[in-house]
Amino acid sequence: MQNQSNYIVEVTDLKKSYEKVDAVKGVSFSVSKGELFGLIGPDGAGKTSIFRILTTLMFPTDGQVSVLDFDVIKDYKKIRSNIGYMPQRFSLYQDLSVEENLAFFARIFGTTIEENYDLIKDIYVQIEPFKDRLAGKLSGGMKQKLALCCALIHSPDVLILDEPTTGVDAVSRKEFWEMLIRLKDKGITILVSTPYMDEANLCDRVALIQNGEIMSIDTPEKVIENFGRKLWAVKSDKIYQLIKDLKSLEFVDTVFPFGEFLHITLKTEDLNQDELISILTENNHKGIQIQVIEANIEDCFMQLMSTSE
Amino acid sequence: MLKHTENIIEVKNLVKKFGNFVANDNLSFEVKKGEIFGFLGANGAGKTTSIKILSGLSFPTSGDVMVAGFDVYKEREKVKKNIGYMSQKFSLYEDLTVRENIRFYGGIYGLSGKYIKEKTESLIERLKMKDIQDSLIKSLPLGWKQKIAFSVAIFHNPKIVFLDEPTGGVDPITRRDFWEMIYEASDSGITVFVTTHYMDEAEYCDRVSIMDQGRIEGLDTPAELKKQFHAKNMDEVFLKIAR
Numbered sequence: 001m002q003n004q005s006n007y008i009v010e011v012t013d014l015k016k017s018y019e020k021v022d023a024v025k026g027v028s029f030s031v032s033k034g035e036l037f038g039l040i041g042p043d044g045a046g047k048t049s050i051f052r053i054l055t056t057l058m059f060p061t062d063g064q065v066s067v068l069d070f071d072v073i074k075d076y077k078k079i080r081s082n083i084g085y086m087p088q089r090f091s092l093y094q095d096l097s098v099e100e101n102l103a104f105f106a107r108i109f110g111t112t113i114e115e116n117y118d119l120i121k122d123i124y125v126q127i128e129p130f131k132d133r134l135a136g137k138l139s140g141g142m143k144q145k146l147a148l149c150c151a152l153i154h155s156p157d158v159l160i161l162d163e164p165t166t167g168v169d170a171v172s173r174k175e176f177w178e179m180l181i182r183l184k185d186k187g188i189t190i191l192v193s194t195p196y197m198d199e200a201n202l203c204d205r206v207a208l209i210q211n212g213e214i215m216s217i218d219t220p221e222k223v224i225e226n227f228g229r230k231l232w233a234v235k236s237d238k239i240y241q242l243i244k245d246l247k248s249l250e251f252v253d254t255v256f257p258f259g260e261f262l263h264i265t266l267k268t269e270d271l272n273q274d275e276l277i278s279i280l281t282e283n284n285h286k287g288i289q290i291q292v293i294e295a296n297i298e299d300c301f302m303q304l305m306s307t308s309e
Numbered sequence: 310m311l312k313h314t315e316n317i318i319e320v321k322n323l324v325k326k327f328g329n330f331v332a333n334d335n336l337s338f339e340v341k342k343g344e345i346f347g348f349l350g351a352n353g354a355g356k357t358t359s360i361k362i363l364s365g366l367s368f369p370t371s372g373d374v375m376v377a378g379f380d381v382y383k384e385r386e387k388v389k390k391n392i393g394y395m396s397q398k399f400s401l402y403e404d405l406t407v408r409e410n411i412r413f414y415g416g417i418y419g420l421s422g423k424y425i426k427e428k429t430e431s432l433i434e435r436l437k438m439k440d441i442q443d444s445l446i447k448s449l450p451l452g453w454k455q456k457i458a459f460s461v462a463i464f465h466n467p468k469i470v471f472l473d474e475p476t477g478g479v480d481p482i483t484r485r486d487f488w489e490m491i492y493e494a495s496d497s498g499i500t501v502f503v504t505t506h507y508m509d510e511a512e513y514c515d516r517v518s519i520m521d522q523g524r525i526e527g528l529d530t531p532a533e534l535k536k537q538f539h540a541k542n543m544d545e546v547f548l549k550i551a552r
Contacts, residue, residue: 020448042480043451140352167477169351170508170544171551195478196507210480239513240492256485259512259542260531298481305482 007066008033008158008189009054014063016049016212023049025212026063031191031205036184038203039193040301046212047193048088051162054191055085068157081109084151088162090143094136098127098146101135102153109154119186120149123179141172148179159183161192165199177202197298208301215304220297227295227303230269233261234276236285245283256302261289263299313341313515316375317469317500318363323372325358332358334523336372340516342468345491345501347511350520351551356504357473359520363502364471365389377468390418393462396473400458403447407438410446411461418465432460452483459490463499470494472503476510488513508544517543519550526550 009031016024024046031037039047052058054067056076065072067079092101102124106113117124127145130138135146144164151159161180165173177199184190192203200206200220207217216223236242239262246255246264253265273290280288295303318340325333332355340346350356361367363376365388374381377391401410408429415425433442436456446454455475463470472491476484488510495501495515503514511517511531518528527534527550531543540546 042483043478045480167352167474167506169354169506169551170547171351173506174548174552197481240489240496243489243492256482257488257513259509302481305480 006033007031008035008068009037009191010064010066011050011054012064014050014053014065015061016046016053016058017061023212024053024060027209027212027214029207029214029217031189033189034184034187036180036190036192036202036204038200038206039191039209040195040197040200040203040206040297041193041209042195044211045209047209048162051085051160051191051193055083055160056080081154082157084154084156084159086147086151086159086161086164088164088166090147092135092143092147092150095134097132097134098138099131101146102149105150106153111154113153116153116155119155119183120152122182123152124149140168141175144168144172144176145179148176152183156188158189158191161190163193163195165194165196173199197296197301200297206297208297208304210301210305210308213308215308216300223297223300224295227300229265229295229303231293231295231299232264232266232276232290233258233293234264234280234290235261235288236280237287238285241283242280242285245280245285249279254302254306256299258298263293263295265303313344315342316340317342317344317377318346318502319373319375320363321373323359323362323374324370325355325362325367326370331523333362333369336525338518338525338528340469340500340502342500343495343498344516345495345503345514347514347517348502348504348520349511349517349547350504354520354551355523356520360471360473360502360504364392364394390465391468393465393467393470394473395455395458395462395470395475397455397475397477398473401446401454401461404445406445407433407442407449407457410457411464414461414464420465428464432464436460452479452486455479455483455487456490459487459494463494467499469500469502472501474504474506476505476507484510508542508547511543511547519547521551 007030012028014024014027041047053060053065053072056072056079059073068082070078072079096104102113123145127142165176180190203220205219206223208215242262243255246252251266251268251271253267256263276290277288316339321337323333323336348356362369362374362381365381365385376388379387381388405413411429412425433439441449459475476487491501516530517534518525534546538546538549540549
């Protein structure tokens with residue numbers, strides 16, 4: 001039986017336990033058509049388990065999961081032909097050429113490269129000069145582009161990408177996200193996982209996940225709004241000493257390095273900038289800069305981590 | 310400034326070729342004692358090749374390379390004794406406990422049993438890992454493993470520690486705890502040579518080098534690099550160089 005719903009992906013109270021670990025501890029979320037949905041969290045958060053269940057590669061221990069209105073247990077075959085999946089580990093045939101891999105995946109799904117060429121064209125032209133090269137001999141960036149082409153070649157309704165940018169340099173990461181945004185513009189629903197918090201801002205909605213539990217689901221803007229505290233950025237010319245000094249101050253709550261600044265929150269709202277500067281000056285800090293700033297997703301993630309403990 | 314005056318790594322005209330491919334194209338740079346030196350670059354830029362040479366695992370094709378006062382051609386074993394290494398991919402033995410890993414690495418570096426024992430106690434105390442000291446490494450979360458791996462890499466008090474993407478995939482709080490351990494090591498005089506894909510971490514370094522296609526295209530403090538490339542943060546500097 002098929003239930004009609006407005007969601008492309010619907011997950012209700014999903015649990016997944018392995019022998020010794022509870023990897024997913026009751027997770028619920030839904031993804032609408034055409035949405036770019038991000039699962040943001042570190043290694044071990046449960047991202048891969050969730051994606052492997054959505055792609056019908058693994059059974060849930062408990063809970064309801066449907067993709068395109070099909071149940072992941074009963075209707076797994078129907079799901080498989082309508083989704084594209086890029087696992088975290090490079091999973092193409094290393095001893096087939098670029099073109100052979102693509103042709104292989106097209107055939108498995110009963111289509112041809114020509115039929116859906118439009119969809120992959122932007123990406124494929126970048127690796128086409130190497131179409132006779134074995135996939136195993138490609139650079140990391142090119143492998144990733146080929147894997148994306150293979151996941152797209154049957155024109156799936158949903159694309160599920162498990163940490164496509166992990167270990168990838170900042171330039172390739174940027175290019176990859178530009179490709180994703182273009183695919184989203186073509187109407188493909190995309191679920192992507194990442195440990196890079198800054199990528200959250202590129203998603204329509206994000207789920208922040210840690211230890212098998214979703215700490216927050218919302219648009220990136222709303223997640224940031226919910227930070228709800230005054231956040232300061234502080235620096236001086238001795239940053240390590242500054243960390244130690246701030247941590248030893250009783251009214252300081254959290255101290256986290258962020259680029260050249262430290263982001264800090266205080267236990268009191270009463271302290272003003274000048275007081276803080278004078279305290280730090282007493283501790284022999286020079287070149288002190290301090291200002292109130294807006295939180296980013298990573299600030300929010302850390303705050304949620306600390307409060308959920 | 311007294312800090313960071315003595316050179317601990319000296320590289321002059323380093324070239325490494327694989328057949329016709331030039332992986333390291335005439336690199337010259339120095340790293341100062343106690344410095345946190347960020348070694349950045351796109352995938353395939355040649356970072357790993359350089360790190361292998363600096364840690365005595367691979368010979369340069371040409372050029373002069375001194376590490377911790379030793380020549381990487383003639384004194385490789387001395388180089389190895391004086392450095393520590395950890396990467397995201399390989400760090401600890403999964404089937405050994407925390408204690409066993411520490412003892413194993415201590416033994417490899419030829420430290421005495423008494424020294425290992427005493428230092429292990431203080432290390433476990435400092436890491437607040439008393440409860441898990443006899444747990445197998447594979448049963449621990451990634452963040453803990455990385456902290457232990459770093460402690461093990463500097464257990465023999467090396468002059469330099471090489472960290473190859475030490476924080477990949479680690480949660481944001483643990484990532485910052487990890488950087489505090491790096492600051493602490495640097496404070497105690499250990500030179501830290503680190504690669505990362507997190508551009509905010511580049512800001513934590515005293516100086517940063519950015520490689521592209523086998524060459525160093527930028528090398529300075531984060532503040533100077535930002536000035537030089539008219540960029541508001543290190544992410545922009547990196548994109549301007551590597552794109």
